[in-house]
Amino acid sequence: xxxxxxxxxxxxxxxxxxxxxxxxxxxxxxxxxxxxxxxxxxxxxxxxxxxxxxxxxxxxxxxxxxxxxxxxxxxxxxxxxxxxxxxxxxxxxxxxxxxxxxxxxxxxxxxxxxxxxxxxxxxxxxxxxxxxxxxxxxxxxxxxxxxxxxxxxxxxxxxxxxxxxxxxxxxxxxxxxxxxxxxxxxxxxxxxxxxxxxxxxxxxxxxxxxxxxx
Amino acid sequence: xxxxxxxxxxxxxxxxxxxxxxxxxxxxxxxxxxxxxxxxxxxxxxxxxxxxxxxxxxxxxxxxxxxxxxxxxxxxxxxxxxxxxxxxxxxxxxxxxxxxxxxxxxxxxxxxxxxxxxxxxxxxxxxxxxxxxxxxxxxxxxxxxxxxxxxxxxxxxxxxxxxxxxxxxxxxxx
Numbered sequence: 001x002x003x004x005x006x007x008x009x010x011x012x013x014x015x016x017x018x019x020x021x022x023x024x025x026x027x028x029x030x031x032x033x034x035x036x037x038x039x040x041x042x043x044x045x046x047x048x049x050x051x052x053x054x055x056x057x058x059x060x061x062x063x064x065x066x067x068x069x070x071x072x073x074x075x076x077x078x079x080x081x082x083x084x085x086x087x088x089x090x091x092x093x094x095x096x097x098x099x100x101x102x103x104x105x106x107x108x109x110x111x112x113x114x115x116x117x118x119x120x121x122x123x124x125x126x127x128x129x130x131x132x133x134x135x136x137x138x139x140x141x142x143x144x145x146x147x148x149x150x151x152x153x154x155x156x157x158x159x160x161x162x163x164x165x166x167x168x169x170x171x172x173x174x175x176x177x178x179x180x181x182x183x184x185x186x187x188x189x190x191x192x193x194x195x196x197x198x199x200x201x202x203x204x205x206x207x208x209x210x211x212x213x214x
Numbered sequence: 215x216x217x218x219x220x221x222x223x224x225x226x227x228x229x230x231x232x233x234x235x236x237x238x239x240x241x242x243x244x245x246x247x248x249x250x251x252x253x254x255x256x257x258x259x260x261x262x263x264x265x266x267x268x269x270x271x272x273x274x275x276x277x278x279x280x281x282x283x284x285x286x287x288x289x290x291x292x293x294x295x296x297x298x299x300x301x302x303x304x305x306x307x308x309x310x311x312x313x314x315x316x317x318x319x320x321x322x323x324x325x326x327x328x329x330x331x332x333x334x335x336x337x338x339x340x341x342x343x344x345x346x347x348x349x350x351x352x353x354x355x356x357x358x359x360x361x362x363x364x365x366x367x368x369x370x371x372x373x374x375x376x377x378x379x380x381x382x383x384x385x386x387x388x
Binding site for chain 2: 005008009012013015016017018019020022023024083085086088089090091152156157214
């Protein structure tokens with residue numbers, strides 16, 4: 001047993017290589033870098049909406065985009081924290097960001113019931129599907145970067161880490177795509193933009209845990 | 215005597231730069247620390263295997279330690295994760311001889327109390343903690359555990375399943 005143990009320790013010692021610690025700063029750089037890349041890809045291949053260039057911005061656009069951006073940041077910071085385990089750490093702050101972003105679909109639903117009109121059609125379903133697909137695709141850039149980060153780290157709750165990776169990816173993805181989307185209607189944003197986050201969250205919850213288990 | 219947190223943190227920071235001498239000392243200290251950490255929370259004969267599994271995880275996840283933070287809470291999170299994973303694997307031991315207590319011999323009882331495995335058990339409902347202790351730690355069969363704690367066999371199974379699921383969600387809980 002003693003020889004086996006010494007052999008085991010020697011094996012670890014021989015395998016030691018210098019490694020860069022996963023610091024919060026490096027994690028934030030990777031998350032923000034991947035978000036910037038998603039925005040660049042959108043600007044290059046899809047294009048920024050004219051209102052952004054002329055500066056004639058709708059208040060709802062600013063509010064909704066800001067909420068998705070904050071949700072993406074909150075989820076990303078939590079994912080980065082989860083890669084560095086530490087007894088005594090709680091990873092629950094993101095829930096409040098989700099609750100705030102959930103005001104968008106809730107508002108759409110409440111107004112939908114109050115108006116009793118054709119709000120679903122007002123939400124531009126055809127363009128809405130584009131938002132869901134493109135927002136989720138752009139989110140893959142962020143999701144991929146965070147998953148790679150998590151694979152180097154030691155997340156102790158792979159399911160939660162997967163869910164949060166999906167939320168971060170979807171939020172930052174739809175934030176990037178909202179810089180193109182010309183529809184500033186609450187029904188469109190509340191339904192379709194939020195759905196991009198939900199779709200990414202479900203995908204992250206299912207796919208990411210299989211990639212980061214250790 | 216086990217090295218204190220500051221010493222272990224220094225050794226770990228040096229290990230991350232590739233210093234083998236520091237790493238050898240760190241691994242020896244971690245080995246002693248982990249043996250005490252797992253004592254009474256796993257069948258004695260399984261401790262060496264679990265310690266090696268945990269050291270292997272420490273080695274693979276070296277980058278996940280941030281030198282600006284305390285070391286033992288990081289090591290404890292790695293150890294808890296491996297311990298819960300170990301409990302999920304079904305095994306049956308013939309006897310359960312336990313080592314001396316961990317907290318009693320450690321130089322930093324306040325930290326230990328916060329990161330110990332007992333702390334995790336304290337968050338479980340008593341029936342779930344008891345079922346896990348009897349079957350997964352003391353090595354009783356489901357039937358023996360059922361007789362010992364007065365729960366039906368199916369309830370013992372359900373309590374183990376629910377308890378392990380809950381433990382897995384509180385690896386980093388203080």
